[in-house]
Amino acid sequence: MNPVRESKGAELTSRDYQTLAQFRRRLRAFVHFSESQARRQGLTPQQHQLLLAVRGMPNREWATISELSEFLQLKNHSVVGLVNRAVSLGLVARRPSPDDHRVTRIHLTPQGEEILEALSVAHKEELRRIAGEIRQLLKVLEDGRP
Secondary structure, three states: OOOOOOOOOOOOOHHHHHHHHHHHHHHHHHHHHHHHHHHHOOOOHHHHHHHHHHHOOOOOOEEOHHHHHHHHOOOHHHHHHHHHHHHHOOOEEEEEOOOOOOOEEEEEOHHHHHHHHHHHHHHHHHHHHHHHHHHHHHHHHHHOOO
């Protein structure tokens, strides 16, 4: 298997590899934090991502299955299953689009909103906590200097 080289002639130093490794470690630690927080709220990490995707839609508070599929990088049938489970848990509700009855809109329920808010507060706090480290790693990658 041949690795693809997009920037030929770029010399990577030991420092570059160390920084990339630390950056990946920090990202993975954040993902682990996120997954743990979701489980503490009684959700799977995918259910948390679903709630965030619905609430995070620009200029509205609902999403279609197709939009959720793209956001979550899952096939439509997988998102339908995820939504079905979230509906049965009372986290989201399906509503027909008033413009096109072939389209179903996914909305958060009050319970889904409450859980998502608690998770989002915890995530913002964690991101604030690690922001300096992330900025430092990005600066090293950008400039090649700490």
